[in-house]
Amino acid sequence: MAYRLKRQSSGALALHNSANGETMHPVWGPWEEATRLYVQGSGLENLLAARPGQGDREEAVLFDVGLGAAANALAALECHARLRRRGPVRPLRLISFENDLEPLRFALAHAGQLGYLLGHEPCLEALAAEGRWSGAHGQSWELRLGDFPRLIREEPRRADLVFFDPFSPRANPDMWSVATLEGIFRCRRPGGAMRLVTYSSAFSTRAALLLAGFHVGAGIALDGRRRATEAATYFSSLAEPLDLRWLNRWKRERDPWPCLTAPDRRRQARQTLLDHSQWSQFAQGPRPERAEHAMARSGGKRNLLPRREQARRRARQGKAATESR
Numbered sequence: 001m002a003y004r005l006k007r008q009s010s011g012a013l014a015l016h017n018s019a020n021g022e023t024m025h026p027v028w029g030p031w032e033e034a035t036r037l038y039v040q041g042s043g044l045e046n047l048l049a050a051r052p053g054q055g056d057r058e059e060a061v062l063f064d065v066g067l068g069a070a071a072n073a074l075a076a077l078e079c080h081a082r083l084r085r086r087g088p089v090r091p092l093r094l095i096s097f098e099n100d101l102e103p104l105r106f107a108l109a110h111a112g113q114l115g116y117l118l119g120h121e122p123c124l125e126a127l128a129a130e131g132r133w134s135g136a137h138g139q140s141w142e143l144r145l146g147d148f149p150r151l152i153r154e155e156p157r158r159a160d161l162v163f164f165d166p167f168s169p170r171a172n173p174d175m176w177s178v179a180t181l182e183g184i185f186r187c188r189r190p191g192g193a194m195r196l197v198t199y200s201s202a203f204s205t206r207a208a209l210l211l212a213g214f215h216v217g218a219g220i221a222l223d224g225r226r227r228a229t230e231a232a233t234y235f236s237s238l239a240e241p242l243d244l245r246w247l248n249r250w251k252r253e254r255d256p257w258p259c260l261t262a263p264d265r266r267r268q269a270r271q272t273l274l275d276h277s278q279w280s281q282f283a284q285g286p287r288p289e290r291a292e293h294a295m296a297r298s299g300g301k302r303n304l305l306p307r308r309e310q311a312r313r314r315a316r317q318g319k320a321a322t323e324s325r
C-alpha cells in the first residue's frame, strides 16, 4: 500500500505516497487547494455560465489530469451543482485521466477522515467500477484509465479547460514533457479557447507549456514565494502573462529545460522559445535575442528605440549631414 494520510501544516489531511515521497495538495490540503487553485483559479464558473444566444445547451468539457483522490474533480462537480441552483448553466462533461486507482480506493476507505468525499461515494464507486457516471442535472463523468502521455494522443474529445495535477516534474517527468503537453494542446476546440491550470511554477514547466504552443502566465499565489501557472491558447485571456523579465531569468536558469529534452534538442528548443509570439506582445523594439546582439555591437549601450524609429532617425541624421555639407 503506497498511500497513507498525512497532516499538513494547514491542519488538513492529505494523501501521501510513500513510494515517491510526494503528498497530494501539500499547500492547503485537498479540498482547499482544489477549490482555490483549480476551481476559482481557472475561471470554471465563467466557463459554465450559460451564454447569451447559445443558451445552456453547449456542454463544457473539462480534462482532469491525475484523478488521484478526486478532490479537483469533486470540487468541479460541486461548483457546477452550486451554479445550477442559482440559474441556467451549461452541462459539464468531466473527463478524468488516471493510471492507478489506488489513491481513489484509499480515499474512499478514509472518506470520513478526509471529509470532502462524503455523499459522493456512489458516483465514485460507479466511476471506478464502470468507468463512467451520469448525474441527473447535466453532469457526466468519464474515466480514462491508463498512461496519460499515450491516452492523450488518442483522445477524441476537445476540451475547454484542463486541471493539470500530476506528481511533480521530478517524480513524474513524462507527464511534464513538451510531447505530453502538445498532446493536450492538440485537444483544443477548432478556433476555440483552452485554458490549463497547474500548481507548478518551475521554469522548466512554463517553458514546456510555451513550447507546446500555449501562452503562459502566473496564476494565483500559492504561498509567499510561489505562484501557480495558467496557460491559454490566447494571450489575451491571461490575467498576468509572463513577460521579457521572465524570459531573461529563464535564460540565466541553470536547468531551464522541459523534462525529457534531449541535450541535442536544446538549441532548437531555445530558439523556438525565443521566437514564441508571447514576447512580441510586449516587444516595442528588437526581439530579446537580437537586443542582446545589438547591445554587444554597441559596446553595452542598449538602444531601446523601436527599429523603425531608429531607421527614421538615421535617415534624418544622414539628411542633416548632407544639407550641412
Ligand SMILES: C[S@@+](CC[C@H](N)C(=O)[O-])C[C@H]1O[C@@H](n2cnc3c(N)ncnc32)[C@H](O)[C@@H]1O
Residues within 6 Å of the ligand: 023, 024, 025, 030, 034, 065, 066, 067, 068, 069, 070, 071, 072, 073, 097, 098, 099, 100, 103, 146, 147, 148, 149, 165, 166, 167, 172, 175
Ligand atoms: C498529485 S496526484 C493528483 C491529485 C488529484 N488531482 C486529486 O484531486 O486528488 C497525481 C496523480 O497522477 C497520477 N498519474 C501519475 N502518472 C500518471 C500517468 N502516466 N498517467 C495517468 N495518471 C498518472 C497518479 O497516479 C496520481 O494519482
